[in-house]
Amino acid sequence: MRLSPREQLGEKELVVLGPSLGTSTVMWDAVAHLLGEDYDVLGWDLPGHGVSPAPAPDAEFSVGDLADAVVALVDSIVPGAASSPTAFHYAGDSVGGATGAELALRHPDRLLSLAMFCSSARFNGAEGYAERAELVAKQGTAVRLQASAEIWFAPGFLGEHPAESSRLLHTLRDADRFGYAAVCRAISAYDVRDRFGDIAVPFLAVAGEFDSVCPFSDAEWMAEHAQQGTAVELPGVAHIAPAENPVAVAELLRKHFSAAALDTRRDPRAGAVQADATQREVYDGGMVVRREVLGDAHVDRANQNTDEFTAEFQNMITRIAWGGIWTRPGLTRQMRSVAVLTAMIAHGHWDEFAMHVRAALRNGLTRDEIKEVILQSAIYCGVPSANTAFKVAQKTLADVDKEQQ
Template sequence: MTDLLLNHRAEGPASAPPLLLGPSLGTSSALWDAVAPELSVTHRVVRWDLPGHGGSAAELIRPGATVGDLAALVLRLADALGLERFGYAGVSLGGAVGLHLAVHHPDRVSSLAVLCSSAHFNGAKPWRERAALVRAKGLTELAENADSRWFTPGFTVPRLVQDLREADPEAYAACCDALAAFDLRDRLAEIAAPTLLIAGREDPATPPPHLREIADAVPGAALVELPGASHLAVAQCPEAVLTALRAHFDGAAPRGTAVRREVLGDAHVDRAQARQTPFTARFQDFISRYAWGEIWTDPTLGRRERSMITLTALVAHGHYDELAMHVRAARRNGLTPEEIGAVLLQTAVYCGVPAANRAFATAQRVLAEEDQQEN
């Protein structure tokens, strides 16, 4: 047993900052399927399974286990992977593990996110009763009622319910023992890692007051409440969870939004955000993170040079609506009308005279509009 590690899945560049993701009771690392691949763009993401869940061996846990025991298994995994210091995000029981690590091993946790979890889980009695039920009858009854505990009415993730059906009953019961004994309320003020709390407003298991209690006690902690989300918000509302986690762990989205506003102007960004729908939200997030949060913030080239390149590329592909927007952006980035004209003249040689002719007409209109606004 001492040589066994928690089953885990690693994604993302090996050289990227490590980020460990912990699951909730009854689920596997599949809980993070809609979020982990996106987080792995900027992090070395490591998802792990609870003992007896997913691919983790049931013998990793014993009756009477504690959250501290689970945290020790996570640290053993981190040590085996060479992760001295890491970011951590966990759901429910996985979140409790994160709180324990932040209190008892502050040197290991660089940043913490606790999702749909608590510093206590409503006392020992209900968890001892659940543990006894599972030891006597297995997990069939709990699996049949999982949707009502995990999701809002009408929503389900069959894979996660199947994870619960396939979990080892004794290991599940031992995890219940850990929740029964867990109460970290008197230690929350000791947490020094930057901390984010995410609550589902429709969560019956760990409702928002549980997360608010942690946010009020942990210095500098932030709280995000997700409307329409229940206990497994990471599976039910992955886009909203992803946005919050990105902002917390690497700040790429806010940084990208700031640059986007500087280059394109507040009016344009405000209009784009006003038009945003759930269907387009991920695309807008993609633009903010990649185009504006990574490419436009790369110090290798200045914004003047980037504007010149962008104007040329837009002419080459005939994107004249975008060209108008980036002529305005080029002016904000310090290009004169004469320099913009020189760029477009260059495109006549390499992109073709008809394309340059259309580009000059577009740019002339935009520059005239700007002159009128200034006068």
């Protein structure tokens, strides 16, 4: 895993990357290469995986213990950590993502942001991991090769990327059977659903389109319950997103880290931008959020249509609306979408309403929830306004369906 030389650590923000069961840091190699020019990047291996020593045959640990070990690893590597603990961005896949959830709950002061890829607050079929632990402890990790290949990769990936897939499957074959089994037992006991609402750091949940282990509904649930959550479905990948599409993953992380960096410059009591945040930083952070909410295509069109006459207006919107309001931690993006939709209905801004129907979908609102917002507005904004809102929303949703065909 890429890591700046020891004497250079601290010059850049630190990013820590966590692996999926049966893999190692190699699953993050391409992403680390893409991020390495702008961040210090540190990867860690599960016990008995990659370069991590194998545990005792009867070893027992929890996902929370893995989170504690990650903090200890950072403190052992980063100079000055004992007197001034280093905060870092964290991204993990599957059990590596679950470790991130425990990090955010057990060590919230150490995280700048959290991104969970192909992960969950409680894994589907978690009980079966205990049975898998017994099987692998007896027969070795090779017994999981075929099943893992089917789960890890989207259709066609094995044939189109034989080197990458073979490298990961060799990592599984070479993993220590007792280490693999111990991680399985930790996964079986992992469940943070009742505590997920305590996660306050900027949070990103990413699901693969073909992930049968952690579907997009899991990512949506986590984004909805975290205090600052966003959910994204990544097309064309399954359960090992960082290895399957490193370019898309690196881009998602860059945007996420940039928005989180802006958030750290805010007064949590008042939400005001602190003095050390420049207007450029506010603008850049606002542009990240604007693209996440409205989509790259919409923002690119707005930028293409901007000329000398409208440039200052576009700059103001990005800084004040997106950099000053949408980045505040007090409301989830879903709640902000509800507020905006209601305001658009109340004032009859139908072009903006259509745009924010799309934005609401991107922010995680369901179509039924959008319908409920319009029904609620019928009482407080008037039935005629709600009638128009239904027509505009109906057309917008139909357009979205056509675009996705």
